[in-house]
Amino acid sequence: MPLSLLKYGLRRTYPVTGDIAATPDLKPHYDVGIIGGGGHGLACAHYLSSRHGIGSVAVLEKGYLAGGNTARNTTTIRSNYITPQSIAFYKEGVELYGEMAQELDFNVMFSQRGQLTLAHNDSTMRSFHLRAETGKFAGIRAEVVDAGDVRRLCPGLNMDEGGSLEIVGGLWHADGGTARHDAVAWGYAAQAARRGVEIHQRTEVLAIETAGGKATAVVTNRGRIACGQVLIACGGMNYDMGLKAGIEIPIRCYPLQAMVTQPVKPWLHTLVSSVSLHTYLVQSSRGEVVIGGGSDPYQLYATRSTLDMKEQLAAGAVHLFPFIGNLKILRQWAGITDMTPDYSPIMGASPLSNLWLDCGWGTWGFKATPVAGKRLAECIATGRVPDIIKPFALDRFASFSLVNEMGATAASH
Amino acid sequence: MKILRCPMNGPRNIQEFQYLGPVRHAPDPEAASDAEWAAYIFHAENRPGVITEWWRHTASNYVFLAERNIVTNTVVRTFDAWEMEQMR
Numbered sequence: 041m042p043l044s045l046l047k048y049g050l051r052r053t054y055p056v057t058g059d060i061a062a063t064p065d066l067k068p069h070y071d072v073g074i075i076g077g078g079g080h081g082l083a084c085a086h087y088l089s090s091r092h093g094i095g096s097v098a099v100l101e102k103g104y105l106a107g108g109n110t111a112r113n114t115t116t117i118r119s120n121y122i123t124p125q126s127i128a129f130y131k132e133g134v135e136l137y138g139e140m141a142q143e144l145d146f147n148v149m150f151s152q153r154g155q156l157t158l159a160h161n162d163s164t165m166r167s168f169h170l171r172a173e174t175g176k177f178a179g180i181r182a183e184v185v186d187a188g189d190v191r192r193l194c195p196g197l198n199m200d201e202g203g204s205l206e207i208v209g210g211l212w213h214a215d216g217g218t219a220r221h222d223a224v225a226w227g228y229a230a231q232a233a234r235r236g237v238e239i240h241q242r243t244e245v246l247a248i249e250t251a252g253g254k255a256t257a258v259v260t261n262r263g264r265i266a267c268g269q270v271l272i273a274c275g276g277m278n279y280d281m282g283l284k285a286g287i288e289i290p291i292r293c294y295p296l297q298a299m300v301t302q303p304v305k306p307w308l309h310t311l312v313s314s315v316s317l318h319t320y321l322v323q324s325s326r327g328e329v330v331i332g333g334g335s336d337p338y339q340l341y342a343t344r345s346t347l348d349m350k351e352q353l354a355a356g357a358v359h360l361f362p363f364i365g366n367l368k369i370l371r372q373w374a375g376i377t378d379m380t381p382d383y384s385p386i387m388g389a390s391p392l393s394n395l396w397l398d399c400g401w402g403t404w405g406f407k408a409t410p411v412a413g414k415r416l417a418e419c420i421a422t423g424r425v426p427d428i429i430k431p432f433a434l435d436r437f438a439s440f441s442l443v444n445e446m447g448a449t450a451a452s453h
Numbered sequence: 454m455k456i457l458r459c460p461m462n463g464p465r466n467i468q469e470f471q472y473l474g475p476v477r478h479a480p481d482p483e484a485a486s487d488a489e490w491a492a493y494i495f496h497a498e499n500r501p502g503v504i505t506e507w508w509r510h511t512a513s514n515y516v517f518l519a520e521r522n523i524v525t526n527t528v529v530r531t532f533d534a535w536e537m538e539q540m541r
């Protein structure tokens with residue numbers, strides 16, 4: 041990757057390379073049909089074609105490539121979750137981000153700058169101690185820091201001394217970082233396309249045909265295709281797609297809102313998050329301050345924004361860094377998040393033997409794009425669910441063995 | 454500002470209300486299987502379209518029902534819980 045970048049930089053001309061072919065006609069049959077051309081579906085297509093030699097794959101995307109939550113997320117990448125099962129899984133995700141640019145020969149701008157979660161009271165500090173110790177045991181970098189360390193890690197932060205939101209310490213996660221969301225999706229798409237995966241944009245799945253405990257075909261607005269295996273990776277529409285296959289996935293949809301300010305010179309190195317303020321911030325490599333993430337208070341399938349939510353986000357950001365009050369909001373948006381009862385994803389087998397689930401990514405799935413893609417490709421290719429994703433099975437609800445991560449995702453990412 | 458019509462207090466700013474989620478029908482505690490209990494606890498209505506849900510007007514602590522389209526976010530109607538009793 042660095043060498044090819046150097047070679048590219050020294051070239052005299054820069055011919056335009058079409059990474060992804062124009063949408064071809066649909067064939068009547070594919071070994072694998074992937075519903076949803078977001079980061080997850082594309083990553084799975086990449087791993088199917090590169091690791092398992094399966095090239096007869098159609099990625100079916102109703103809109104444009106990665107225009108769903110992949111395009112809307114605030115790109116927090118981290119593994120400092122609460123349960124050992126989640127930490128092991130997200131740790132693999134973070135590691136795959138470290139190798140991604142090499143793997144895809146595509147600059148995904150992964151920047152491992154560390155993430156700082158702030159505590160404004162003692163009870164939050166106690167929960168951070170538990171998270172740090174569980175994390176260390178699982179082999180990730182997570183430690184509790186005091187107010188002095190917070191000040192050093194994050195100069196310019198309003199410590200609110202003596203105030204009701206005084207910062208008493210934090211959880212420092214040196215493995216945390218961000219990556220360029222579009223690059224991640226395009227990188228996977230370009231690699232998969234190079235190996236013969238067909239990417240069908242503006243191809244909406246309208247129905248899933250089933251017979252004898254299997255999914256037999258997928259009906260789209262451009263025709264019907266028979267599929268050996270099917271993966272559901274539809275982001276905010278996962279619940280609805282599940283229904284099309286006769287499966288009721290325990291998901292409720294809520295919009296999640298975010299926004300960015302105009303660019304300013306680099307000042308904020310770390311990712312900063314406050315659970316009490318329901319706000320987190322990161323400065324993008326363009327200099328914009330990305331501010332997330334407020335979930336709407338009631339269920340909705342809509343990507344509209346509301347002034348209430350933007351005001352709440354702005355208030356949190358201005359509290360943490362008062363100078364942000366002088367900045368203008370450049371863009372604002374929302375995505376439909378598919379929330380699960382325990383704030384963990386639903387991955388792996390479904391009641392249909394050849395239909396696989398990559399669902400329930402809610403407000404937290406961008407960081408899992410590579411690991412979910414890799415592990416679901418393994419499911420599809422071998423027919424077996426790898427141990428690392430077994431805790432996230434759909435049937436955990438019927439057996440009351442939840443993977444509760446509500447506490448680690450309360451700041452909505 | 455979005456307005457919700459409270460059956461008791463009339464049209465109010467939606468920020469005065471608390472969302473209590475879709476109506477769930479509890480299984481018979483004597484007869485329900487584990488699977489039915491799990492479904493009751495973890496599955497909530499989320500079909501694109503009109504759903505029936507509980508809301509609370511916070512200031513008056515009045516709990517009522519609404520039929521709302523969760524795709525268009527239009528409220529079809531709001532009504533008092535006794536109507537629900539009568540519908541059974």
Ligand SMILES: Cc1cc2nc3c(=O)[nH]c(=O)nc-3n(C[C@H](O)[C@H](O)[C@H](O)COP(=O)(O)OP(=O)(O)OC[C@H]3O[C@@H](n4cnc5c(N)ncnc54)[C@H](O)[C@@H]3O)c2cc1C
Nearest residue numbers: 076078080102108109110113114116245275375405406407
């Ligand atoms: C505001 C916001 C901030 C977020 N911040 C973070 C964060 O900081 N860190 C993090 O880890 N996660 C974050 N997330 C969550 C993250 O964005 C998602 O979990 C992740 O991007 C899911 O990827 P995906 O590929 O599964 O889904 P998507 O990217 O949504 O892709 C699904 C695709 O399926 C397509 N589709 C839907 N229905 C059909 C159909 N019928 N036929 C064909 N195609 C269909 C859609 O058009 C879409 O492109 C955030 C989400 C939002 C909304």
